[in-house]
Structures are given as structure tokens and as C-alpha cells.
Amino acid sequence: MDFLPFWLTLKLAFWTTLILLIIGIPIGYYLAYTKYKINLLFEAIINLPLVIPPTVLGFYLLLILNPKGIIGSFWHKLFGKSLVFHFEGIVVASVIYCFPVMINPLVSGFRSVPKNLIEVSLTLGKSKLETLIRVILPNMKFSVLTGIVLTFAHTLGEFGIVLMIGGSIEGETKVVSIAIYDAVEKLDYSTAHIYSAILLIFSLLTILSVYILNRRLSSDQA
Amino acid sequence: MERTIFRALAETKKQKLKRPMAMFKVTTLIMIIFFSAFIKISKAELIRVYAAADLQYALPEITSLYEKKYPQDKVETIFGSSGKGFSQIQAGAPFHLFLSADMSYVEKLYQMGLIVTKPKPYAKGILVIWVRADSGLNPSNFPNILLDPRVKKIAIANWEHAPYGRAAKEVLENYGIFEKVKNKLVLGENVSQTASFVYSKSAEVGFIPLSLALSENMKKVGLYYIVSEDKYKPIIQGYGITKYGENSPGAKRLYEFLSSPEATQIFKKYGFERP
Numbered sequence: 025m026d027f028l029p030f031w032l033t034l035k036l037a038f039w040t041t042l043i044l045l046i047i048g049i050p051i052g053y054y055l056a057y058t059k060y061k062i063n064l065l066f067e068a069i070i071n072l073p074l075v076i077p078p079t080v081l082g083f084y085l086l087l088i089l090n091p092k093g094i095i096g097s098f099w100h101k102l103f104g105k106s107l108v109f110h111f112e113g114i115v116v117a118s119v120i121y122c123f124p125v126m127i128n129p130l131v132s133g134f135r136s137v138p139k140n141l142i143e144v145s146l147t148l149g150k151s152k153l154e155t156l157i158r159v160i161l162p163n164m165k166f167s168v169l170t171g172i173v174l175t176f177a178h179t180l181g182e183f184g185i186v187l188m189i190g191g192s193i194e195g196e197t198k199v200v201s202i203a204i205y206d207a208v209e210k211l212d213y214s215t216a217h218i219y220s221a222i223l224l225i226f227s228l229l230t231i232l233s234v235y236i237l238n239r240r241l242s243s244d245q246a
Numbered sequence: 247m248e249r250t251i252f253r254a255l256a257e258t259k260k261q262k263l264k265r266p267m268a269m270f271k272v273t274t275l276i277m278i279i280f281f282s283a284f285i286k287i288s289k290a291e292l293i294r295v296y297a298a299a300d301l302q303y304a305l306p307e308i309t310s311l312y313e314k315k316y317p318q319d320k321v322e323t324i325f326g327s328s329g330k331g332f333s334q335i336q337a338g339a340p341f342h343l344f345l346s347a348d349m350s351y352v353e354k355l356y357q358m359g360l361i362v363t364k365p366k367p368y369a370k371g372i373l374v375i376w377v378r379a380d381s382g383l384n385p386s387n388f389p390n391i392l393l394d395p396r397v398k399k400i401a402i403a404n405w406e407h408a409p410y411g412r413a414a415k416e417v418l419e420n421y422g423i424f425e426k427v428k429n430k431l432v433l434g435e436n437v438s439q440t441a442s443f444v445y446s447k448s449a450e451v452g453f454i455p456l457s458l459a460l461s462e463n464m465k466k467v468g469l470y471y472i473v474s475e476d477k478y479k480p481i482i483q484g485y486g487i488t489k490y491g492e493n494s495p496g497a498k499r500l501y502e503f504l505s506s507p508e509a510t511q512i513f514k515k516y517g518f519e520r521p
Contacts, residue, residue, distance in 0.1 A: 209438040
């Protein structure tokens with residue numbers, strides 16, 4: 025049994041989640057606490073990956089990430105390898121794909137923190153950054169956790185974009201979902217069964233943990 | 247409300263004292279685990295081969311023989327339609343060798359400078375129709391079997407980018423039944439997927455390469471019939487070293503090995519003829 029695809033998938037999920045968490049907090053903060061009309065457009069763009077077919081996204085990414093594309097050529101000059109067909113490329117793809125999955129819980133988390141709590145912290149002389157780290161984030165930790173868990177789980181199931189820009193390369197872009205697809209094509213049903221069962225159980229546990237989180241969240245507020 | 251504020255502020259104090267150390271430890275541990283994944287452990291030379299899906303079973307047998315002979319090399323194979331390989335190589339895919347199911351893709355890449363060796367034929371592919379033995383259908387009753395009312399779906403590889411699909415379409419046109427069976431056709435992305443449609447009973451009949459029909463998995467449960475070869479243009483399969491693999495001695499070695507007598511023997515076992 026080859027567990028390399030699982031390892032690769034976990035690595036992909038880890039980096040996707042980490043990157044999204046880092047860029048998601050400032051974006052979520054901005055969206056939750058400002059009221060410009062343009063924000064509507066931003067939120068719409070962020071949520072686009074929820075409805076757009078992965079093939080459309082994959083197609084555009086193939087165009088801009090390939091060694092002659094806008095971002096791809098820049099990357100090629102910097103690191104000497106292309107983004108398509110490489111791990112870094114599928115990280116970029118899954119960050120874009122999972123954007124709404126991370127941002128949405130964060131935005132609602134930011135909005136759920138009582139305004140006066142923030143104001144108290146600010147009037148007591150804490151800076152905005154300190155308020156964010158010491159007051160806001162600890163008070164929305166369940167939202168942050170939900171975002172992390174969902175992003176992680178969402179990445180595990182990613183298929184369409186990786187299929188289009190990954191190229192099923194072992195240890196590089198052959199994640200579990202692709203490995204299952206390949207195994208079915210090869211008529212290797214036993215491998216497909218084992219991989220699928222592991223994914224199924226893992227996904228169920230993830231969703232279960234989100235529900236448990238949410239229950240604790242609501243009982244906390246009560 | 248006040249209680250919440252107090253709790254929040256109190257928690258902040260508490261965390262300030264004990265969090266950093268623990269956080270630091272956990273983060274470092276996670277980082278080490280994940281960074282270690284980037285370090286390449288094996289020093290063996292890696293040769294990546296993109297191969298037409300009809301080589302799904304023959305090629306792994308050849309490469310494992312190769313790896314036994316040249317233990318310093320490790321071969322990785324990726325299977326798909328030849329057309330997909332063609333476009334992936336154009337998009338800069340890191341494949342050292344390209345084994346297409348027809349010459350034209352290799353020749354086009356050669357003209358673009360993306361294949362650096364002169365396109366070389368390695369095998370001639372044979373088209374068969376395949377049914378499951380438990381379907382009760384008789385494949386030698388071709389092409390009438392396709393019009394049998396029990397045949398609801400006919401699997402065929404997508405002729406836009408799969409040479410065997412192109413050949414199968416040509417056969418149907420030559421028999422003058424393409425229009426009649428058009429609504430029964432289901433398209434696989436490549437011949438492997440096409441075969442798996444019939445294997446899994448999703449379709450009753452499939453146009454597949456002989457090499458797949460002769461594989462362990464399919465031989466056990468199916469019957470095949472060789473489509474008469476004068477009904478389609480010969481499927482001459484070609485290969486070459488890509489620009490990416492130009493400077494790899496391993497790629498060169500494997501390239502040579504693929505036309506060695508040992509490799510030819512295995513190709514023959516899977517029904518490939520000499521080009």
C-alpha cells in the first residue's frame with residue numbers, strides 16, 4: 025500500500041490552511057469592520073469559488089501559472105521551475121479554491137465579537153493590533169477553528185483543479201483524490217476502496233468536529 | 247457584559263504567561279515535520295515517463311525489469327491520453343520521456359523543439375472490441391453486436407485526443423454505422439477509462455487496445471474480438487526524449503532500453519506488434 029498520496033494531501037492541506045489563515049485574518053477583519061459599498065464586490069469575488077466550476081478556475085490558472093503566463097514566468101525566473109505540475113502550483117490553486125471556506129467563518133466570527141468589548145480595549149489604550157490579538161481573536165476562537173477545520177477538509181477533497189494543473193505526478197501533485205481516480209482507471213479497485221474508505225471516515229470525523237465546535241460555540245454564548 | 251470583558255482580559259493575561267513557550271514548541275514540531283517532506287531522501291535518478299494509457303500494464307513490467315538492471319534509476323509512470331500528454335508537455339510538464347499512442351503527437355512536439363530525439367516508433371497498437379463474459383454477448387458478431395438491443399452503451403475513447411478513439415470512430419464510419427450508434431456512445435478520457443466503463447458494467451461493449459484486453463484483470467472476466475485492421479489507419483506508436491529530459495543520462499538509458507529485445511518481448515506479450 026502506497027501512502028505517499030495521503031502524505032502529500034496532508035501537506036497540501038497544511039500549507040493551504042496556514043496561508044489562508046495568515047491572509048484571511050486581515051481580509052476578514054477588513055470586511056467585518058468596514059462598510060464600503062465596494063466590499064459587496066469583494067465578498068462576491070471571494071465567494072466565487074463556491075459556485076464556479078473547478079474546470080473554469082483550472083483553465084485560467086493553467087493560463088496564468090504556466091511558464092509563459094503572467095505569474096508563472098515571474099515564478100520561473102525566481103525559482104527556475106514552473107508552477108503548473110508542481111506542488112507549489114497546487115498550493116496556489118487550493119488557496120484560491122478554499123478562500124470562501126476560510127474567509128466566511130472568519131468574517132462572521134469578527135462580526136460576532138461584541139463591539140463594546142473592542143471599544144473598551146481601545147479606550148484602555150491598547151493598540152488596534154493588540155486588541156486584535158488579545159481581545160478579538162480569543163473571543164472568536166471557535167470561528168477560527170471552524171475556518172481551519174473546514175479549509176483543511178475542503179482541501180482533502182480537491183480534485184478538479186489539481187487534475188487540470190497537477191498532472192498526477194507522484195509525490196508532487198498526485199493527491200489522494202487523483203490517486204483514487206487513477207486506481208479506478210487502472211481497475212485497481214482494492215486500492216481505490218482503501219483510499220476512499222480512509223477519506224470517507226476522515227471527512228465524517230471532520231464534519232462531526234465542526235458540529236461539536238458549533239454546539240460549544242452556541243452554548244458558550246448562551 | 248462586564249463579566250465577558252473581565253473574562254476576556256483575564257484570559258489574555260493568563261495566555262500571555264504560558265502560551266508562547268508551548269505555542270513555540272508545537273509550531274516548531276509541525277514545521278519540522280512538514281519541511282522534512284521537502285528534503286529528497288533518495289539519491290537515485292528519477293525518470294518520469296508520460297505514457298499513453300494503452301501501456302498501463304505493459305510499461306510497468308518493462309520499467310520494473312529496467313530498474314532491476316539499472317538499480318541507480320527510479321522510473322515513475324503517468325498514464326493518460328496521448329493528446330493530454332501532448333498538451334501537458336507544451337505547458338511545461340516535467341516529463342523526461344513521452345510515449346504516445348501515435349506518431350503525430352511526437353512529431354508535432356519534435357517540430358516545436360519540445361522533443362529532442364527524432365520521433366521513433368516502438369509498437370503498433372491493435373484495436374479490439376471487448377465485452378464482459380457474463381454479459382452473454384458474443385464479440386465476434388462484430389459489427390452487428392453494436393446494433394443489438396441489449397447493447398445500451400458503447401464505450402469509446404475520446405477521439406479528440408485519444409488515437410484509439412480516432413481509430414474506433416474510423417471503423418464505425420467505414421462500416422457506415424456511426425450515425426446509427428452515435429447515441430449509444432459514451433466517451434472515456436483515455437482508453438483505460440474506456441475499459442473501466444465496460445469492466446464496471448456501465449457500458450456493454452467497448453473499443454479498447456488489445457494490450458488492455460490481455461491484462462490480468464480484464465482477461466479473467468472478458469472476451470475480445472480483433473477489429474479487422476483494414477478498417478482503420480494503423481496505430482503506430484512513437485516516443486522520444488523531451489527537452490526536459492535532454493540532459494538526463496537515465497532518460498537516455500531508458501530510451502535505449504525501450505527498443506531492446508527484452509522490452510520488445512514484453513510489448514509482444516501484450517499484443518503490440520513491431521511497427
